[in-house]
Amino acid sequence: MFINSNNLSAFINDARVRNIGFQVLIIGALAFSVWWLMDNTLTNLENRGKSLGFGFLVQTAGFEISDTLGTWLFDYEVGVSSYTDIYFIGITNTLLIAVLGIVFASIIGFGVGIMRLSNNFVLKYFATVYVEIIRNVPLLLQLFFWYFAVLGVLPGARNQLEIWGGLGGLNITGLYLPAPIFQPGFGLVFLAFIASLIIAFVASRISKKKQDETGQGFNLLFIIPALIISITGVTYVIMGSPLDWTFPEFKNTGPIFKRGFQDDAGMVLVPEMLAVLLALTLYTAGFIAEIVRAGIIAVSHGQTEASYSLGLRPSITLRLIVIPQAMRIIIPPLTSQYLNLTKNSSLAVAIAYPELVSIFAGTALNQVGKEIEMIFMVMSTYLIISLITSFFMNWFNARVKIVER
Amino acid sequence: MKNITIAIVAIVAAAVGYFGGTSMNKEAPAPAATETETAAVEATLNAVKAKGFVQCGVSQGLPGFSNADDAGNWTGIDVDVCRGVAAAVFGDASKVKYTPLSSKQRFTALASGEIDMLSRNTTWTMTRDTQLGLNFAGVNYYDGQGFLVPTKLGVKSALEMDGANVCSQTGTTTELNVTDFFRENGMKFNLVAFEEADAVVAAYDSGRCDVYTTDRSGLAAQRTKLANPDAHMVLPEIISKEPLGPVVRQGDDQWFNIVRWTLNAMINAEEMGVTSANAKSMANDNNPAIKRLLGTEGTFGAELGLSNDWALNIISQVGNYGESYEAHVGPNTPLKLDRGVNALWSQGGILYAAPVR
Ligand SMILES: N[C@@H](CCC(=O)N[C@@H](CS)C(=O)NCC(=O)O)C(=O)O
Numbered sequence: 001m002f003i004n005s006n007n008l009s010a011f012i013n014d015a016r017v018r019n020i021g022f023q024v025l026i027i028g029a030l031a032f033s034v035w036w037l038m039d040n041t042l043t044n045l046e047n048r049g050k051s052l053g054f055g056f057l058v059q060t061a062g063f064e065i066s067d068t069l070g071t072w073l074f075d076y077e078v079g080v081s082s083y084t085d086i087y088f089i090g091i092t093n094t095l096l097i098a099v100l101g102i103v104f105a106s107i108i109g110f111g112v113g114i115m116r117l118s119n120n121f122v123l124k125y126f127a128t129v130y131v132e133i134i135r136n137v138p139l140l141l142q143l144f145f146w147y148f149a150v151l152g153v154l155p156g157a158r159n160q161l162e163i164w165g166g167l168g169g170l171n172i173t174g175l176y177l178p179a180p181i182f183q184p185g186f187g188l189v190f191l192a193f194i195a196s197l198i199i200a201f202v203a204s205r206i207s208k209k210k211q212d213e214t215g216q217g218f219n220l221l222f223i224i225p226a227l228i229i230s231i232t233g234v235t236y237v238i239m240g241s242p243l244d245w246t247f248p249e250f251k252n253t254g255p256i257f258k259r260g261f262q263d264d265a266g267m268v269l270v271p272e273m274l275a276v277l278l279a280l281t282l283y284t285a286g287f288i289a290e291i292v293r294a295g296i297i298a299v300s301h302g303q304t305e306a307s308y309s310l311g312l313r314p315s316i317t318l319r320l321i322v323i324p325q326a327m328r329i330i331i332p333p334l335t336s337q338y339l340n341l342t343k344n345s346s347l348a349v350a351i352a353y354p355e356l357v358s359i360f361a362g363t364a365l366n367q368v369g370k371e372i373e374m375i376f377m378v379m380s381t382y383l384i385i386s387l388i389t390s391f392f393m394n395w396f397n398a399r400v401k402i403v404e405r
Numbered sequence: 406m407k408n409i410t411i412a413i414v415a416i417v418a419a420a421v422g423y424f425g426g427t428s429m430n431k432e433a434p435a436p437a438a439t440e441t442e443t444a445a446v447e448a449t450l451n452a453v454k455a456k457g458f459v460q461c462g463v464s465q466g467l468p469g470f471s472n473a474d475d476a477g478n479w480t481g482i483d484v485d486v487c488r489g490v491a492a493a494v495f496g497d498a499s500k501v502k503y504t505p506l507s508s509k510q511r512f513t514a515l516a517s518g519e520i521d522m523l524s525r526n527t528t529w530t531m532t533r534d535t536q537l538g539l540n541f542a543g544v545n546y547y548d549g550q551g552f553l554v555p556t557k558l559g560v561k562s563a564l565e566m567d568g569a570n571v572c573s574q575t576g577t578t579t580e581l582n583v584t585d586f587f588r589e590n591g592m593k594f595n596l597v598a599f600e601e602a603d604a605v606v607a608a609y610d611s612g613r614c615d616v617y618t619t620d621r622s623g624l625a626a627q628r629t630k631l632a633n634p635d636a637h638m639v640l641p642e643i644i645s646k647e648p649l650g651p652v653v654r655q656g657d658d659q660w661f662n663i664v665r666w667t668l669n670a671m672i673n674a675e676e677m678g679v680t681s682a683n684a685k686s687m688a689n690d691n692n693p694a695i696k697r698l699l700g701t702e703g704t705f706g707a708e709l710g711l712s713n714d715w716a717l718n719i720i721s722q723v724g725n726y727g728e729s730y731e732a733h734v735g736p737n738t739p740l741k742l743d744r745g746v747n748a749l750w751s752q753g754g755i756l757y758a759a760p761v762r
Pocket residue numbers: 464465466467506507508526527528529574576577578579601602619620623624627647649
């Protein structure tokens with residue numbers, strides 16, 4: 001008896017047993033909560049005469065969506081396209097904003113971040129004012145500002161501001177640009193372009209290796225563009241120039257609603273998209289600038305001084321000594337900013353840009369009323385996009401990380 | 406990898422929890438949901454009585470229908486239905502709290518139990534009635550969809566709109582009707598759909614769209630918010646049927662009846678000439694139909710689970726349908742809407758309420 005209870009208390013006090021025990025408890029509690037919540041949800045739904053199911057995904061949608069990359073890519077047609085198409089159109093438009101926003105916000109953010117550390121008073125002051133304003137005004141307000149106060153005062157639908165001598169145009173209905181028309185054979189040109197990129201990449205690896213070994217590299221600054229242009233260009237000519245352009249067309253005659261920019265010529269970036277992109281880019285850039293500044297400051301000044309005393313120019317010092325070391329501080333918070341930007345794109349619903357939340361979790365949800373299924377799909381989608389972004393950034397972080405010895 | 410799997414499970418659980426949680430009836434949190442299911446659903450009247458007010462879903466500001474003034478007082482014909490229900494239940498029309506909702510949010514708010522009833526220029530359609538777990542308790546305004554355009558464009562008919570940019574609000578029947586209309590007539594258009602009504606107005610006013618489309622009553626109301634209301638005109642075409650009315654959750658017949666008969670009482674009162682001014686004295690009228698309505702004969706209130714003077718309270722505090730109409734949307738208001746089809750059946754309209762008998 002005595003020995004037994006001694007064994008038992010030893011068992012209970014064993015750290016490993018305790019650990020496993022707690023884990024089992026937590027997982028059990030989690031599983032129970034999931035079951036309970038699901039059961040509760042199902043019961044309540046049943047009481048309201050509603051059921052769970054994804055059958056709505058094959059129903060056709062009965063509402064128009066404004067012309068955007070998504071509708072173009074999925075050939076949206078009312079009465080033909082399904083709610084599944086709506087879902088993918090939403091994702092496409094969300095991703096478009098996310099990708100463009102991340103690229104532009106990074107460029108501007110790095111620029112402004114470095115400007116804030118510049119010795120040039122004007123640059124520094126400008127950058128500071130920018131960051132302070134952007135970071136302290138709510139994003140939704142900035143969105144409205146760009147949409148209503150800036151893009152909203154452009155010339156009306158039957159007027160335009162010409163750009164590039166009429167190659168493009170701008171008015172309140174959007175930015176009209178020349179659009180490429182790909183002829184058969186363009187696929188090969190594209191392949192050639194990819195191939196040339198791979199060749200250029202290999203060349204740069206070889207050069208780097210040679211530089212590491214002998215201290216002498218090739219002058220890649222000219223070789224790489226030359227490689228890309230010549231390989232792609234030659235294929236392009238051989239294939240018989242398989243690329244045409246259509247240009248925006250502006251009409252001043254005809255029925256009143258047919259005047260202005262024509263539907264079937266060139267391409268249009270609707271003002272809703274421009275406003276979302278502007279607002280998200282500039283907003284996120286403000287935060288990125290601060291992250292970059294902090295990252296650079298965190299690199300010990302001794303590094304810069306050592307570099308100068310070796311005779312390296314300031315630009316090279318920044319590029320080869322400071323930035324690589326700052327990168328490991330910059331990348332983790334930068335990742336959060338990328339995730340924020342992607343998720344913030346859902347604010348676009350306020351100004352009618354048809355992204356995922358707006359058309360799928362909004363318009364479509366209202367027509368079919370499948371709140372749980374649809375919100376679940378949207379949340380999973382954001383989760384997946386975020387996870388992919390994080391994975392990629394972690395991979396990137398591991399790559400640029402300085403190998404410490 | 407393992408961490409991530411756990412994270413995903415946790416997030417999914419949280420998600421289900423969140424939505425499971427909101428769809429749970431707040432008044433009766435019932436762990437053993439199956440046992441209390443009928444109670445949970447049919448308890449609206451009791452829950453309303455217990456908390457002491459009716460939580461009513463309204464628009465975010467549609468003059469004449471549901472609109473708040475600077476002091477936060479709500480008025481409009483949709484608001485009067487909410488007030489009528491409060492008068493019927495509590496004998497006090499002021500016992501209402503309002504939840505402003507966009508078109509997109511309204512059904513979820515009702516289904517989840519956030520509000521007790523929805524009275525927000527909502528069109529009765531078959532999909533909404535059969536697929537959303539809701540019931541329409543009647544019609545308080547018969548409407549149809551129309552188009553508003555700047556007069557200077559010189560457009561005379563909706564059939565001239567091929568190629569137009571059209572602004573509307575998301576989550577409405579409007580989007581569907583306008584799409585049908587353009588398809589049917591072989592015309593192309595570009596739909597710019599905003600979540601909030603004020604954004605639609607601003608976008609139309611700035612010229613982003615040539616056309617503003619919604620219910621014609623909505624056009625009359627929103628027009629008052631434009632920079633220069635007189636510079637715009639409503640086109641003659643009516644492209645849809647929009648019977649607007651109050652909505653309740655499916656499955657609570659008692660509450661459904663209360664809302665339905667509140668509206669019926671207001672319409673019947675107008676037909677019988679009972680007004681807010683004379684209701685108290687008419688309760689002793691010789692006409693038995695009036696007596697039944699105002700509770701001096703029969704036990705109609707009790708059958709609804711209310712006191713017998715339920716309708717007397719509605720009429721004396723809120724007024725009959727005609728009074729409400731004239732005060733909020735009629736010819737003497739900024740909306741300037743004629744009674745038209747919304748006149749009583751006995752006066753050339755289609756308003757026809759079942760009798761109290
Ligand atoms: N009757 C239509 C349209 C209702 C609707 O939402 N109309 C808009 C435009 S008039 C509105 O009321 N907006 C006011 C708001 O969102 O607060 C429906 O039920 O779908």
